[in-house]
Amino acid sequence: MSTNPFDVSDDTPVYVISVAAELSGLHPQTLRAYDRLGLVSPGRSAGRGRRYSLRDVVLLREVQRLSQEEGVNLSGIKQILELGAELERARRLLAEMTAEMAQLRAELESTRAVAARLAGLLRNRAAGAQLVPVRNLRSGAMPADPGPQQAPPATSSAAASSASTSNAPPSSATYEESS
Numbered sequence: 001m002s003t004n005p006f007d008v009s010d011d012t013p014v015y016v017i018s019v020a021a022e023l024s025g026l027h028p029q030t031l032r033a034y035d036r037l038g039l040v041s042p043g044r045s046a047g048r049g050r051r052y053s054l055r056d057v058v059l060l061r062e063v064q065r066l067s068q069e070e071g072v073n074l075s076g077i078k079q080i081l082e083l084g085a086e087l088e089r090a091r092r093l094l095a096e097m098t099a100e101m102a103q104l105r106a107e108l109e110s111t112r113a114v115a116a117r118l119a120g121l122l123r124n125r126a127a128g129a130q131l132v133p134v135r136n137l138r139s140g141a142m143p144a145d146p147g148p149q150q151a152p153p154a155t156s157s158a159a160a161s162s163a164s165t166s167n168a169p170p171s172s173a174t175y176e177e178s179s
Contacts, residue, residue, distance in 0.1 A: 013043030013051035020052035
């Protein structure tokens with residue numbers, strides 16, 4: 001809500017019934033009847049007096065036009081207004097869903113790109129390429145250039161099995177294929 005008292009929207013109920021009647025070209029008693037029928041429902045002040053918004057005044061003019069120019073009875077006008085409101089809600093929902101679909105499509109394309117890159121890495125690894133650390137995720141530091149890759153020294157099977165069962169935390173480095 002705005003803190004500026006002069007900043008009002010089209011939905012802010014500010015007009016008393018006499019002003020709304022003057023702006024819409026209708027008699028105040030007609031506005032009361034439209035309120036009772038549920039055609040136009042104005043806001044209420046603290047003392048329960050009707051307060052009409054600019055949107056209400058436009059709606060009153062539309063009710064008057066449909067009645068006088070188009071010959072639609074008040075029951076028909078009420079249905080027209082309800083269908084118009086339902087159509088507006090459906091349009092808003094469609095716009096929200098369209099935006100959500102666009103976001104989901106972008107996320108899907110991003111996920112596909114990551115999956116394609118991972119599949120490429122796996123193919124290259126299966127073809128004999130080695131993965132080398134690019135950076136350590138825990139420290140964020142880049143590893144020093146290890147120079148040419150050397151085969152690890154041969155170890156006995158007992159040493160290899162004890163190394164595989166150690167309680168050391170798993171590596172959190174990211175890897176890239178070596179060229």
